[in-house]
Amino acid sequence: MDSEIGIKTGEIAQRWKGTPGMLTGALQEIQETFGYLPEEGIRTLASELDIPLSRIFSVATFYSFFRLTPPGLHHIQVCEGTACHVLGADQLSAKLFRDLKIGDEGVSEDRLFSIDRVRCLGCCSMAPVVRIDDRTYGRVRQKNVAGILKPYLKEGDGEN
């Protein structure tokens, strides 16, 4: 296991070994590092922490936070909390899916964006709320969407 994924996962596993919550903690850090849980990472983790592979997979698929496929360059989280729902989150996410041409698989064809509809982000007073990467946007209306997406589109253009 001397690939980048193997080495980095090994380091993460060593940091968490023996502490309470080590499995979810290590999985979370792996996901922060790679954007998702690569299969090789999960296999490395299983042997380093001495936890059966089946149990890691059951945990990784039970909790909605973990993803087994890579996200887009920019990951969009649309909050599905009650306040956001009442104030039009459904229409908002439909617009994002439509405008970014994203289908059920949740990632755009050019892999620039991915979308997840997520559990309450706890910014209910600013509903409806959308988080792009680490930045949270509040009181998002359909008419603001284009403006919010603009900086992320530019960056993608620059890279092409």
Added chain:
Amino acid sequence: MKIKDADSIKRLAESSRQLLTPSVPRIAVGMSSCGLAAGAQSVMEAFQVECGRQGVECRIVATGCLGFCGAEPLVEILLPGKAAFVYGPVEENRCADMVAELREGRLPRDNLLGRREVGGAEIEDVPPLSDHPFYKGQIRIVTRNLGLIDPGSFEEYVACGGYQALAKALGAMSSEQVIDEIKSSGLRGRGGAGFPTGLKWEMTRKSPSSPKYIIMNGDEGDPGAYMDRSLMEGDPHALVEAMIIGGYAIGAQTGILYVRAEYPLAQKRLREAIGQAKEAALLGRDILGSGFDFDLYLVSGAGAFVSGEETALIHSVEGRIAEPDPRPPYPSEAGLYGQPTCINNVETLANVPVILDRGAEWYGGFGAEKSKGTKLFCLVGEVARTGLVEVPLGTPLAAIVHGMGGGGRGGAAVKALQTGGPSGGCIPSEAFDLPADYEALQKMGSIMGSGGLIVLSERTCMVDTARYFLKFTREESCGKCTPCREGIDYLSHVLDDIVAGKGAGVNLDAIEQVSRGIAAASLCGLGQTAPNPLMTSLRHFRAEYEAHVTENRCPAGVCSALLHISIDPQACTGCTACVAVCPVSAISGTKKEPHQVDQSLCIKCKACEDICRFNAIRVV
């Protein structure tokens, strides 16, 4: 710096006081998640740039949430020798002017909400913040430090009296005395069920086996509730202190802060606080020379609503899937790794240091007969002023919704209040004279829950809201027991049909019967309470269900399959803004003349309603 005894805490508090009241103006920007979502980061940077550019000496700090989230970004400017002035919302482009006014010795007046006294001369013509309609009637016990201190600063917490309760507990009280104090304060669990906290501590302490564990339940999964996030982000040391006290009381040497993954900032702030407490030797061996050892770890959740249930949470900490177990045995007998475990909610714990500091008798002076103290509520949804409010238990709902909240958003008529999230129910506006306490809400078929208050107006569809919660619990059901797994799935699909206009054959009485069955036969709280939103809204708003089922009509104008979107020719100016945003080109017309909607193309996305400046879009 290591803190070895109670006296060094007092000395540190003295020497740190100038951080809170420095000799130069102190500009505090509320930088909790909600403030950040409103642009607080750019506001803070603008103040830094402007103070530098204009040569104004200031201390600029990031604080937690001042509560009035609807007016974020919130900024407090403390002027030495005078008072602290709270502003909101503060836009980035106002900062230069505000700094200029400070430089010229004038008080900025725009968007000034009120003043907070800090022992200096009052400025008479600025009313106290507590007179502002949003703050009137609120009492800040749990939120005592929110928005006032920098949550990343150990010294500022100590300057506000932090860790003195710990010193008192370890220095002058036995574990039993600590438990007695909490018991006589009347503190009950703020996570929803309202179990007496002192009793929970006592049961865990008396369990014969050891080691014991104490866990903070920071899995605030209720959508529409963020009290715990605000506390974890804004006053993390209060929770660290409470956990050490709790550990001492029940006889645990290991504590776990369990925090959901959706709260990255809360996790960061708590990790910093743990690090600082360790450095100060307030965690580790022989804390304050008392001989008591205690360590604290942060464990992250990973996105599962059921983790908020105690036995499921324990499985999650153990690195397993969060499936609940039947109780008994209760966690106080056999919890984490099979050992006695006490699980307390974040808000509950935040009360502990104040109770020890000021005494059970003082604390019991607030609240109602069986519900002592205060409760945090998140007032959100279709309400004019959104935010985090702290009120004595027993405060009438009307005072919260209409007083602090200012009634419906944009003048909309308030129809109901959803309390307790997916486990709670709705309370119709006619019953708003009800006091907000555990027993009164339960009597109405709802629950206090963790404290989310979602205001529903005439623009909210009760059927859609019930469908929303059932979809939520269907997705979050762990699948272990049949009534919850299959029953909620069934109800959820029936409601999907109703809002899709396919509810013609639905029998509302049968739905109620299935709901009662799920409530009676499910294994854990998730399933037992999942039908509540449906049952309560059926009870109070049956006519809305009937309109959907028998007339194919959504009275609130929400359920898209039942909607008809048209343009009022009298109001339409032909500005063509709606034509440009319609994703399916369903709107047509000549410029400067009323437009029309092609019903065969319209997907009811309401983009036209959102953009229209003339209120010409009709949704029925």
